[in-house]
Amino acid sequence: MTAPAARTVLVTGFEPFGGDSVNPSGDVARALDGETIEGATVVGRVLPVSFAASAAQLEQLVALHSPALIVSLGLADGRETITPERVAINYADARIPDNDGEQPRDASLDIDGPAARFTGLPVKRIVRALGDAGHPAAVSLTAGSYVCNALAYHLGAVAERHQIAAGFIHVPNWSADTLTPAIRLAIATALTHPDDVDDVGGSIH
Incomplete structure (x- = not known):
């Protein structure tokens, strides 16, 4: 009998941008690379802060590794909690140029695409698990308008x-040592409990 193929989790973070020398999202992706979480092997990779190149590299990574789950991370400097994103919008309005020097304004990301796409992660369950473990977290309803x-x-x-579970999590500007256990828990939660919970997670502003 052939053994079942091992599951892979693709975790992506970003390189530094905006004049900063570090980006904790990329540091976490590197820290988790090669780990085993709930029986799944983590492939951690750092993407360029580029509207065009980040999407292209993501496609290449998915084709190469055939992940069962993708968790992409990005830095939300100024936020004080870990924030799984519920929705991404078909809109780009870059306050600063990306690392390729591109600065789209009031632009569609995909002229033929839907106005928004929703996460495939159990974001409320992840927030509950993080909170129970002492990691400040909240559901976010805006991923901004940048990369x-x-x-x-x-x-x-x-x-x-590809019919796989995937979603985006913004992280605060904390150290990788602080963030890595939290993201490890978020991944474990998504792998073991893919259905979300009926918690309050909305916002009035």
Whole structure:
């Protein structure tokens, strides 16, 4: 009898941008690379902060590794909690140029795509698990309009096309040592309990 193929989790983070020398999202992806979480092997990779190249590299990684789950990470400097994103919008309005020097304004990410794409992660369950473990977390209803949102939107299309679970999590500007256990728990939660819970997770502003 042939043994079942091992599951793979693809975790992506980003390189530094905006003049910063570090990006904790990329540091976490590197830290988790090669780990085994709930029987799944983690492939951690760092993507360029580029509207075009990040999506292209994600496609290449999915084709190469055939992951069962994708968790993409990005830095939300100024936030004080870990924020799984519920939705990404078909819109780019870059406050600063990306690392390729591109700065789209009031642009569609995909002129033929839907206005928004929703996460495939159990975001409320992840927030509950993180909170129970002492990691400040909250569901986010906006991924911004920069490269993080663009990748999250593209991620939704990739997930639909390949029929895999995928979603985006913004992380605060904390150290990788602080963030890595939390993201490890988020991945374990998504692998073991893919259905979400009926918690309150909305916002009035």
